[in-house]
Amino acid sequence: xxxxxxxxxxxxxxxxxxxxxxxxxxxxxxxxxxxxxxxxxxxxxxxxxxxxxxxxxxxxxxxxxxxxxxxxxxxxxxxxxxxxxxxxxxxxxxxxxxxxxxxxxxxxxxxxxxxxxxxxxxxxxxxxxxxxxxxxxxxxxxxxxxxxxxxxxxxxxxxxxxxxxxxxxxxxxxxxxxxxxxxxxxxxxxxxxxxxxxxxxxxxxxxxxxxxxxxxxxxxxxxxxxxxxxxxxxxxxxxxxxxxxxxxxxxxxxxxxxxxxxxxxxxxxxxxxxxxxxxxxxxxxxxxxxxxxxxxxxxxxxxxxxxxxxxxxxxxxxxxxxxxxxxxxxxxxxxxxxxxxxxxxxx
Amino acid sequence: xxxxxxxxxxxxxxxxxxxxxxxxxxxxxxxxxxxxxxxxxxxxxxxxxxxxxxxxxxxxxxxxxxxxxxxxxxxxxxxxxxxxxxxxxxxxxxxxxxxxxxxxxxxxxxxxxxxxxxxxxxxxxxxxxxxxxxxxxxxxxxxxxxxxxxxxxxxxxxxxxxxxxxxxxxxxxxxxxxxxxxxxxxxxxxxxxxxxxxxxxxxxxxxxxxxxxxxxxxxxxxxxxxxxxxxxxxxxxxxxxxxxxxxxxxxxxxxxxxxxxxxxxxxxxxxxxxxxxxxxxxxxxxxxxxxxxxxxxxxxxxxxxxxxxxxxxxxxxxxxxxxxxxxxxxxxxxxxxxxxxxxxxxxxxxxxxxxxxxxxxxxxxxxxxxxxxxxxxxxxxxxxxxxxxxxxxxxxxxxxxxxxxxxxxxxxxxxxxxxxxxxxxxxxxxxxxxxxxxxxxxxxxxxxxxxxxxxxxxxxxxxxxxxxxxxxxxxxxxxxxxxxxxxxxx
Numbered sequence: 001x002x003x004x005x006x007x008x009x010x011x012x013x014x015x016x017x018x019x020x021x022x023x024x025x026x027x028x029x030x031x032x033x034x035x036x037x038x039x040x041x042x043x044x045x046x047x048x049x050x051x052x053x054x055x056x057x058x059x060x061x062x063x064x065x066x067x068x069x070x071x072x073x074x075x076x077x078x079x080x081x082x083x084x085x086x087x088x089x090x091x092x093x094x095x096x097x098x099x100x101x102x103x104x105x106x107x108x109x110x111x112x113x114x115x116x117x118x119x120x121x122x123x124x125x126x127x128x129x130x131x132x133x134x135x136x137x138x139x140x141x142x143x144x145x146x147x148x149x150x151x152x153x154x155x156x157x158x159x160x161x162x163x164x165x166x167x168x169x170x171x172x173x174x175x176x177x178x179x180x181x182x183x184x185x186x187x188x189x190x191x192x193x194x195x196x197x198x199x200x201x202x203x204x205x206x207x208x209x210x211x212x213x214x215x216x217x218x219x220x221x222x223x224x225x226x227x228x229x230x231x232x233x234x235x236x237x238x239x240x241x242x243x244x245x246x247x248x249x250x251x252x253x254x255x256x257x258x259x260x261x262x263x264x265x266x267x268x269x270x271x272x273x274x275x276x277x278x279x280x281x282x283x284x285x286x287x288x289x290x291x292x293x294x295x296x297x298x299x300x301x302x303x304x305x306x307x308x309x310x311x312x313x314x315x316x317x318x319x320x321x322x323x324x325x326x327x328x329x330x331x332x333x334x335x336x337x338x339x340x341x342x343x344x345x346x347x
Numbered sequence: 348x349x350x351x352x353x354x355x356x357x358x359x360x361x362x363x364x365x366x367x368x369x370x371x372x373x374x375x376x377x378x379x380x381x382x383x384x385x386x387x388x389x390x391x392x393x394x395x396x397x398x399x400x401x402x403x404x405x406x407x408x409x410x411x412x413x414x415x416x417x418x419x420x421x422x423x424x425x426x427x428x429x430x431x432x433x434x435x436x437x438x439x440x441x442x443x444x445x446x447x448x449x450x451x452x453x454x455x456x457x458x459x460x461x462x463x464x465x466x467x468x469x470x471x472x473x474x475x476x477x478x479x480x481x482x483x484x485x486x487x488x489x490x491x492x493x494x495x496x497x498x499x500x501x502x503x504x505x506x507x508x509x510x511x512x513x514x515x516x517x518x519x520x521x522x523x524x525x526x527x528x529x530x531x532x533x534x535x536x537x538x539x540x541x542x543x544x545x546x547x548x549x550x551x552x553x554x555x556x557x558x559x560x561x562x563x564x565x566x567x568x569x570x571x572x573x574x575x576x577x578x579x580x581x582x583x584x585x586x587x588x589x590x591x592x593x594x595x596x597x598x599x600x601x602x603x604x605x606x607x608x609x610x611x612x613x614x615x616x617x618x619x620x621x622x623x624x625x626x627x628x629x630x631x632x633x634x635x636x637x638x639x640x641x642x643x644x645x646x647x648x649x650x651x652x653x654x655x656x657x658x659x660x661x662x663x664x665x666x667x668x669x670x671x672x673x674x675x676x677x678x679x680x681x682x683x684x685x686x687x688x689x690x691x692x693x694x695x696x697x698x699x700x701x702x703x704x705x706x707x708x709x710x711x712x713x714x715x716x717x718x719x720x721x722x723x724x725x726x727x728x729x730x731x732x733x734x735x736x737x738x739x740x741x742x743x744x745x746x747x748x749x750x751x752x753x754x755x756x757x758x759x760x761x762x763x764x765x766x767x768x769x770x771x772x773x774x775x776x777x778x779x780x781x782x783x784x785x786x787x788x789x790x791x792x793x794x795x796x797x798x799x800x801x802x803x804x805x806x807x808x809x810x811x812x813x814x815x816x817x818x819x820x821x822x823x824x825x826x827x828x829x830x831x832x833x834x835x836x837x
Contacts, residue, residue, distance in 0.1 A: 058776035060796045063627030073467065075362035075679035083357065267626050298357065303670050307356040 033276065039240060049196040053236060059228035059264060068259035074299045081295070085330050086124050088294040088322075089116060091312045093151055093283065095130040095320050096347070097158075097251070103138045106131055109347055110142025117327050118345065120334065126323065127312040128181060132157070133170055136177035151181035151217070155206060158221070158250035160185035164202060171209040182210050183217040183247060183318075186234065188224045196237060203241035217245035217283055223255035231261055235268035245281035251318060256286025262297060266304040279308065285318025291329040294322060320347065359672075362679045364466045369457040371543065374405040377413055377566065378549035380420035381559030387412035392568075394542055397463030398676050398685040398720040406542050409567035411574040414534070417563040418578050421505040421532040424560030429502045429530035433489030440485035440527060442555040447478045450551070454544060458516055459676045461543040463685030463721070464639050466677050472638075476801055477520040480819075483803035484524035487824060491529060494821055500828040502530035503606055504582030509572040509596075510545075511588045512538035512687050513642040513743075519545055521807075521818045522585050523562060529827040531583065534563045536575055540688045542566035573599070581605060583827060587644070590741075590767075590812050608816025608826045610644065610808060612741040613769030616762035617647030617798060618784065620755070621656045623774035624796065629663045632747070635772060635798035637671065637725055640686055641745040644813075645770035647798050649738060651758050654751040661729065661749065668725050669712035686721040686744065695723050695744030702728050702737035707748070733764055741767070755780065759787045768810025772798045791817070 033040045042052040076084055094113045096105060109129050117123040128149035131139045139150045152174035156162035162170075171182055184206045190198040203218055210216050218238040222231050238246045246265055249256035262284040269280045282305070288294055294317060301309050309315050324344045331339050374391070376383035390408040395401060409417075428436070447454065454477075455469035464473075492498050506526045510518040515537055526533050537545035549564045565571055569592070576584050577599050586596050587610040600607050617635050619628050635647025652660050676684035686692045703709050707728040716722040723744055731738050731748040738748050752758040762771055771790040773781050781795040791809045794800060801807070806822035808814060816826050 057623070057625040060624040060627040060776075063624065063630055063796060067627070067630050073471065073679070074359065076359060077362045078360040080358060080360040087357075302357045310356050 033240065033242070033278070037276070039276065043197060043200045043240060046195060046197045049200065049237070050194060053196060053233040056232055056236060059232055061228055064228055064264060065260045068263045068300065071263070071299050071303055072259055072296045074296075076295050076299065081329075082333050084295045084298050085291060085326055085333065087310065088291065088298060088317065089326050089330070090124040090127060091316050092126040092323050092326070093128045093130040093285070093316045093318050094126045094323055095251070095285075095318055097130070097132060097153060101132065101135055103135070105347070106135045106138045107142045110139050110148070112323070112345055112347060113148045114143055114146040116323060117330070119343070120331070123327065123330065127316055130183065130318065133174035133177065133179070136174050136179045140178040149180040150178065151183055152177075152179040153183045153185075153219075153250075155184040155202075157183070157185055157219075158252040160187055161189075164205060167202070168205060168209050171206050175210060175214050179214055181215045181217060181245075182206065183219055185219045185221060185250060186238070188221055191225065191230070191234060191237075200237055200241045203238060203243065207242040215244040216242065217247045217281075218243040219247045219250055219285075221250055221253060222248045222257075222261045223253040228261070228264055231264050232268055235265050236272070239268070239272045239278070239280050243280060245283050245316070247283040247285055247318065249284075249286045249318075251286030257284030257288055257297075257318075259296060259300060263300050263304055266300060266309070269309070270305045279314065281314040281316065282309070283316040283318055288317055288319050289321050290325050291322075294326065359680050361675070363675060363677045364456055364459075364470075364679055366456055366460065366677060368453045369460060370453075371404050371457070371460070374407075375542070375546045375566070376407045377409050377417070378546065378562075378564040379413065379417045380423075380563065381553065383549070386410060387416070392539060392566075394461060394540065396460050396720075397540075397687050398717070400719050400721075403460060404543065406546070406566045409536065409565035409571040411571070413565060413567075414571060414574040414578055417534045417565055418505055418507070418575070418580050420560035421534050421563055422580055424558055425502075425504055425532045428527075428532055428558060428561050431530070433491060433528075433530075436527060436530065437485045437488035439555055439557050440481050440488060440524065443551060443557070444478050444481035444485060446551050446554055447474070447481060450547075451475075451478065454516060454547060456677070457547060458541075458544050459684070461541050462512065462515060463676055463687050465681040465684040466679055467681065468639060468684075472801075473514060473517050476803070477516050480517070480520040480803040481524045484528040484823075487525075487821075488528040491824065491828070494824050494828075496825060496828050500529075503827060503829055504531060505580060506531045506533050506583040506585060506827065507575040507578060507581040508533060508535040508585045509575065509588065510535065510537055512541040513639060513644070515541040516544040516548065518587050519548055521587070521823075523548075525818070525823045526583075526585075526827050527561065529824055531827050532561050534565060534575055534581070536565045536567055536572045539566070539568045576600065584608075585816075585826065586610070590814075593814060606826065606829075608808075608818065609814035610816070610818060611769075611812060611814040612743075612767055613644045613646065613809065613813050614649055614739065614741050614765045614767045615645055615647045615770035615772070615790070616649045616651050616765075616788075617772040618651045618752075618758045618762060618774065619653065619656070619660060620758075620773075620775040620777075620780065621653040622776050623656075624776060625656075625660065625663060627796065628660070628774040629667050631772060631774060631794075631796070631798040632664060633667055633671070636747040637683060637745050638799050640684060640723070641747075642687060642691070642743050643799065644741075644743075645792060645799065645807075646743075647770065647772050648742060648747060649762075649765075650747055650749045651752050651761055652749060653758075654753050657749075657751050661727075665710065665712070665727070668727070671712065671725055673714060673722070673724070674717060683725060683745065686723050689721055691743065692721040692723060695742055695746065698737060698740060698742045698744075699726060699746055702731075702735060702746075702748070705735050705737070707731045707735055707737060733761060739765065755784060759784060763787075763789050766812040769808075769813035770794070
């Protein structure tokens, strides 16, 4: 496709800009790209998709990390801190993804998600609990009536190494059990070997399996994609295929969410909305353990994507131990002194 | 106070750094021969905080008699200082570097108060670089035989150094560290609007036990600087400042045996190609022109953007500018502080008005300026051509002129089409283009995919009217050494 023919090779940046220019002419009422959208057929073949993704502006690693570090020096105090802590609590996807998970464990987690701090009922609930598909029904019951969502990882999480049928069955199971959100993993092997259409098709198939009842989070496992250029390309690939959220990691590999890779994904959702009118959420997951870290991520959101993303419909933290630290900091702000791990609940 | 209109939901509460840590005395003397003394004619001047116009202290104002006293003290100290083994001089420099690190919070607050720049910059850029510069040259002091200037290179004698107000303590470090490492003694005149950090440095010299007379500090005005440069017993002149004053200095020292280095103005081109990493280029452009309110000789004050991405880049740039936070320089979240002086503010204002009168299109983000103090909103000019004054004159303020180009050749031609030649930036993901373009740019410093990065190991200096000589790195030693002069002759 495309009006540019051979000049694409000489001038890769131009291609995306053409797409971008055309995109402005189209209004986007729905939450997915319509068939008429000029970005829609970039996925018509591996080579077309490759041209598009490789035509996105490159990422300078030093500059990106420098910007993330510099935003990390923002000093968030007093009223701003109180706001940020409550916001962060409301954005937590309280997660347990262990082989040892039991209904008891999931019920405890659900109770905590609904009322994170039993000593202070003004504490906001978390956004969701995140569990494996076989625990969705239990989780659903535990949070019933509270507004807390149930998210379920699916698609042969975390490696994603299974046939598409199996992955889709996994998703359908979770959705049938009542999952409000599906966290899928992409096929990193296919992505790294350049089979972008395979990745794209899997996402669209999972999206279809989610139907209208579940929002789809697409996990890239950024630690395995390794380069920032890849993370930007994966972000666009996921968004083009219909992701409602793009998510950094499974929490199961060495490098999970970092300020730099989250900043990059925030730039991607910002640019995608500019061009298509579609807003996509971001979820850093894994490795965010302290309030201080969480606040740094919120600063990234605030100064990159902007206030439209400062809401748990558009930004989440995939975390487990983070919540207790947020609660302890919240108690500190309320009482003026630090409590300790015995004053928040163990999961 | 802030121009942040991106978010009203997540409003950052004030986070001021405590100013109590910088204990500023009501008055200071000149630092001559290890003592703080009054000016011979008893004159004093006031230094103010540019963000509030509050008077910070009253400072003795050096005159020509004081210059003579200071040069004599430096001459007396020279004999012993230059005869010390390099390793001994290094000990003093290492000690100074460590004291600077230990007192860095105090010095950062002080510099922010006296200069008006944000605490974020003094804390994260100025002070770490100051300490690094002393550490770096301390390392050279006992290795001068291996610096490439012959065996046993000799110091020149007394160095007369005049520094500007934009990076008061950092420029002091650039001047004093190599001078002392090579065995010279120093008389340094800080700028009249920012004398305080140099006077605190004098205290650090005493704390480090530096022998009397090795470093002398003479706060004062241009007349004191002129007297210092013209003094017959000064062997070496080092100046950082405006091109106009630099030319005057060159005339003064012409025909004398004084060795000179001049680091003068600039009109740096920041060249953004269509295959640049756009988000990082935007950060680099912001850092290039709004770091230190654009009061930087190597600022990227001309943005040369490839025509095909102009619209996209400017859109991103404007969005980014509207997130900059302008206000109290002591607030840890402030990005843009105050302009250093009323005089500088007037100059910026007048050049910007000329830019508008010449038909360039002016843009600033929505921005409320504080009522007292000297402030200027970040400003962008589009529709600028090589014929506009704002594309040619150094504004030395937070004002960016945006020009376009079509081909790499045109970018190089436009970048070089200036009487200056201090800095340039190249933004492209194509490595071969970086090398090809950098080789054609007549600028002393060329950054690729970054801007305003400094390191003591890297030489810095200009082409053409941006001056001559290099500061920093091994090259920076040359300005303070006499490689071939016979011993005894200075």
